[in-house]
Structures are given as C-alpha cells and as structure tokens.
Amino acid sequence: MKRIALAVAAAATLALGSIGTAHAQAKEQFFPILSYRVGPYGANGQSLFGGMIDYLQYVNMKGGVNGVMMTWEECETEYNNAKGVECYERLKGKAGANSAPVFPLSTGISYALIDKSAADKIPLAMVGYGRTDAVDGSVFPFAFTMVGTYxxxxxxxxxxxxxxxxxxxxxxxxxxxxxxxxxxxxxxxxxxxxxxxxxxxxxxxxxxxxxxxxxxxxxxxxxxxxxxxxxxxxxxxxxxxxxxxxxxxxxxxxxxxxxxxxxxxxxxxxxxxxxxxxxxxxxxAGKDVPLVADIEKVVYGAGKGNLSDKSKLGSILYNRGVSYGILAVEAIRKAQEKYGKGKTMSGEQIAWAMENLDLNDAKLKALGATGLLPPIKTSCEDHEGSGKIxxxxxxxxxxxxxxxxxxxNRQLVHPLFKASAAQFAKDKGITPRDCKKAM
Incomplete structure (x- = not known):
C-alpha cells in the first residue's frame, strides 16, 4: 500500500508540469497539498484536490495574482493522521516563510496540526471541517474554520x-x-x-x-x-x-x-x-457555473487538467475543491493589497488576510462563482464567516x-465554541489576543 501511495503521489507531482513545481521561488506562492487519492476515501479526494489544483492552474493561466504564480506539491496522506503530520513536516520546509494555506481535508489531521501550524505561522484552512472552537481567532490566530463548522x-x-x-x-x-x-x-x-x-x-x-x-x-x-x-x-x-x-x-x-x-x-x-x-x-453541482465552465475551456482545453476522470468535472466535490482554491487565492490577493501587490506573501500575512476576508455576492459573481460558496466575511472574533447551508x-x-x-443556531453554538476555546487557551497557557487590536 505504501509503495502504491508513493507512486500515486509521485505521478501526481509529475503531472503538475512546469507550473506546479516543488520549490517556492521569487514571484511564486507555494501550496503544501496534503492529499489523499488512494484508500477508502480516495475517490472523494480525487475530486476535491482535482478541483482545487485545477483552479490554481487556471489562475496561473490567467496571469497569476498580480504576476505571482501558484506552485504546489502533493503528499499522499491516505487520510491517516500520522501520515498527514509527516506530509506537513516534509512540505513546510519547501514553503519556507512563504506558505499558502494548508488544506488537510481531514478533521483528524487538522487537530494534529493545530499547534504545529500556529508555531510555524502557517494558516491552517479547515473549510467545512475541523475544530469548531477555532472560530475564535483570539485563541486560534492561524486556524480557520471557514464557510461553516459541523x-x-x-x-x-x-x-x-x-x-x-x-x-x-x-x-x-x-x-x-x-x-x-x-x-x-x-x-x-x-x-x-x-x-x-x-x-x-x-x-x-x-x-x-x-x-x-x-x-x-x-x-x-x-x-x-x-x-x-x-x-x-x-x-x-x-x-x-x-x-x-x-x-x-x-x-x-x-x-x-x-x-x-x-x-x-x-x-x-x-x-x-x-x-x-x-x-x-x-x-x-454543475458545469453551468460560469467559473467551472471556463476552467473546463481554459485548463482542459489546453490539456492541463488534473483529473484523469473528466466526468467528475462539475460534481459536488470537484466544485467544492474549486471553492477551496478561490478562498486561498482571494486571501493571497487580499494580503497583497496590504503588504505589496506582485509580491510573494508570508504565511503570517496570508493569515491576516484570511481574518479580514470579505467575499460578498458581488465579488463571487465577478469570479463566476455564485453558488459555489456562500458570502463570507471573517474577523478575529469569527474565523467561520458564514455558517449557512x-x-x-x-x-x-x-x-x-x-x-x-x-x-x-448561533445563539446556541457560539457560546459552546467560546467556552471550548477558553478551556483550550487555559490548558495550553495561551493568552488570547485582543481582537480590537487585531483589526
């Protein structure tokens, strides 16, 4: 199984071509991708990570983010917590200080990386999964339970x-x-x-x-x-x-x-x-979403699509993977607005952007992404930014x-996660940030 996983991961890396290189350099933003394409959850991972990588490829083919190209490398986790941590440790060194958000797509791996990502100042994107109490950015400055919590x-x-x-x-x-x-x-x-x-x-x-x-x-x-x-x-x-x-x-x-x-x-x-x-x-779901239709035209039309099974294009999980790409890229764009357009952003700078993201209906429409995800407005107090289904x-x-x-039910849930976050801070000896000063 391990040899199969390594072979799959290697093949996936080779398939990235010149754009998905393994090392982040000048004018490049590196994505450590903890993927799973084999095992009992492999079919789901193929669609999710395929959608995300296709969007990164699409952004590059459109000129990147103010000229900064997205680069990435996959590491096969098999949805295993220990392997997820191994992949994180292996790839974070290739990102250096300029890491894009990490998307583990596993609640278990996310739990295992909460402390590590904070110490490394790498944003941990738990979009639609992960620790609910990480909504409280005063305690979890580098963890983002964006879109919605369980x-x-x-x-x-x-x-x-x-x-x-x-x-x-x-x-x-x-x-x-x-x-x-x-x-x-x-x-x-x-x-x-x-x-x-x-x-x-x-x-x-x-x-x-x-x-x-x-x-x-x-x-x-x-x-x-x-x-x-x-x-x-x-x-x-x-x-x-x-x-x-x-x-x-x-x-x-x-x-x-x-x-x-x-x-x-x-x-x-x-x-x-x-x-x-x-x-x-x-x-x-559906390829009638303008952005998804354009990805098929631009990326797959050029023979650079990540999916081997093109029937997955426009599926629920593929489109969800595209939405992950949107969140990451728009955070990079937001960070550049504050810290310098056309520059590679540090993990810390991108974390600031993820905490100050405002993807409203107008912005989603401009991206061709209406319906791919609800409007999201994050803050230090609210790393979720939506909570709608x-x-x-x-x-x-x-x-x-x-x-x-x-x-x-915000009135019910928010006190629950705030109490949990407060206990986490107490157990870890963390002094919560003053969110008013974080603005």
Missing amino acids: QMQATAIVKYLKDQNNGSLAGKKIAYMYHDSAYGKEPIVALEAESRVNKFELVQIPVAHPGNEQGAQWLKVRQERPDYVIFWGWGVMNQTALKAAQKVGFPREKMIGSWWAGSEEDTVPAGDAAKGYMSATWNV KLQQWDGTKWVVKTDWIDG
Whole structure:
C-alpha cells in the first residue's frame, strides 16, 4: 500500500508540469497539498484536490495574482493522521516563510496540526471541517474554520426538520449515525444541546472506520424507529448506509446527511437506494457555473487538467475543491493589497488576510462563482464567516437544491465554541489576543 501511495503521489507531482513545481521561488506562492487519492476515501479526494489544483492552474493561466504564480506539491496522506503530520513536516520546509494555506481535508489531521501550524505561522484552512472552537481567532490566530463548522451545520439541519414539523420537534426521535472519529464526534455537543432545547430524543449510533460494516447499526435503527436519521458519513460509509437503509425499509427522504455525505460519489454507487436521500451542502453541482465552465475551456482545453476522470468535472466535490482554491487565492490577493501587490506573501500575512476576508455576492459573481460558496466575511472574533447551508435531494440522477440558505443556531453554538476555546487557551497557557487590536 505504501509503495502504491508513493507512486500515486509521485505521478501526481509529475503531472503538475512546469507550473506546479516543488520549490517556492521569487514571484511564486507555494501550496503544501496534503492529499489523499488512494484508500477508502480516495475517490472523494480525487475530486476535491482535482478541483482545487485545477483552479490554481487556471489562475496561473490567467496571469497569476498580480504576476505571482501558484506552485504546489502533493503528499499522499491516505487520510491517516500520522501520515498527514509527516506530509506537513516534509512540505513546510519547501514553503519556507512563504506558505499558502494548508488544506488537510481531514478533521483528524487538522487537530494534529493545530499547534504545529500556529508555531510555524502557517494558516491552517479547515473549510467545512475541523475544530469548531477555532472560530475564535483570539485563541486560534492561524486556524480557520471557514464557510461553516459541523456544529452550525448540525443545528441548521435541526432547524430545517423543525420547520418541516410545524415548528416543533417535541416528542420526536432523531438518530445521529456518525463516523466514529473526530469528524463524527464534533457535532455531538450541539445536537445534545438541541435535543434539550427542542425536547426530542437523540439516539447516537457510531460507525467504525471505514464504515463498510453497518449491519448492527441499521438493526438498531429498525429497533428504535426514529423519525429521522441525521447521517455524518464519509467515503464508502455513505453508499453502504444508503443500501442498508433501503434493506431495513428506512425512508431515504427521512435521512439527511452532512455535506461530506452528499456527493455523486455517495449516491451513484448506491443506485436506486439513494433516490430521495437528502444532504446539507454549501456549494452547487454543475458545469453551468460560469467559473467551472471556463476552467473546463481554459485548463482542459489546453490539456492541463488534473483529473484523469473528466466526468467528475462539475460534481459536488470537484466544485467544492474549486471553492477551496478561490478562498486561498482571494486571501493571497487580499494580503497583497496590504503588504505589496506582485509580491510573494508570508504565511503570517496570508493569515491576516484570511481574518479580514470579505467575499460578498458581488465579488463571487465577478469570479463566476455564485453558488459555489456562500458570502463570507471573517474577523478575529469569527474565523467561520458564514455558517449557512442549503439542503439538496438526490432525484436518482442528480442533486436538486431544495432550500435557500439556512443559518445555524448561533445563539446556541457560539457560546459552546467560546467556552471550548477558553478551556483550550487555559490548558495550553495561551493568552488570547485582543481582537480590537487585531483589526
């Protein structure tokens, strides 16, 4: 397996060509990319990292950021925490002080890198995953839970279910089936709080990694007979769950997944068992998004696309990867506005920009990225910048957006993460920054 992983990583690096070089030099901004393209989550990683790298390539082909070219190198983590740390240590030296944000795309790896990235002054971008309490920039100056946290997402799903039940979930039973990892455990505190406030019974059902064995869990669902299942799956666990739900007769319309359980990689392999299934999302699918259409024309038209399977173009995860690229590049652009256009930015300078980002509707439209992510406005007090989701439903062939933006329960969640951040600061001996002085 290790030789296969190294071969894949090497092939991916070679495929980058002259633009994706391994070393950051003058007029170049280096991206350490902790990717996973093999293993039980490899199919997801291929789309996510393919989308992100395609966007970096696209930016370069458009002249870079005021002439500064994006460079990168991938290191295969296999979604393994220890390998993620090894990859980070290997690549950070190649970035030097001029590192672009690191996107681990793993809550476990993110947890492992919180202290390291802060010490190295390298921005850790946990976009749609990671430590919820890192929203508090006074304690976590180099960690960014941008777009949305798991706790805000979970409470937004509860809000949707409440609306579907005439404003009350009292007396209802909701099962929370989750990947038994940091990713799956992160929303539990918020769901427990919601169950107390809204007077519904919460049944917790963990599923061991990688999730291809779920017989006992779905037997419990059949015994408990919940009104809804909130599903926090990832990779092979998702298609397995949809087939198991069909087998025990649980309606997929009553099953709502997280945004990591709502892609074509989850539904297409499940066949008819996926029809009617719902999930949260913060980006749309489709190549009719102007930016995605232009990437296909410019990058793939020149034979420089990262994907070997072009059918993934425009998929949920591919478009999400593109949105990662947007966040990183716009942070670099923002940093240049303050520290010097046409210059390579340090990790510390980019962290400032990520804390002062304002991607409003007008800017997203100008990028051709309307719908790829919600408007985001970050600050020292709020490294999330949004916290909104939409609900989508699989109609048997494609994802159909069913709602407008739904905001999570800020009044419930924000005190939870502030208390957690304060405890983290106390445990680590950290003196929180004064956010008024950080502006």
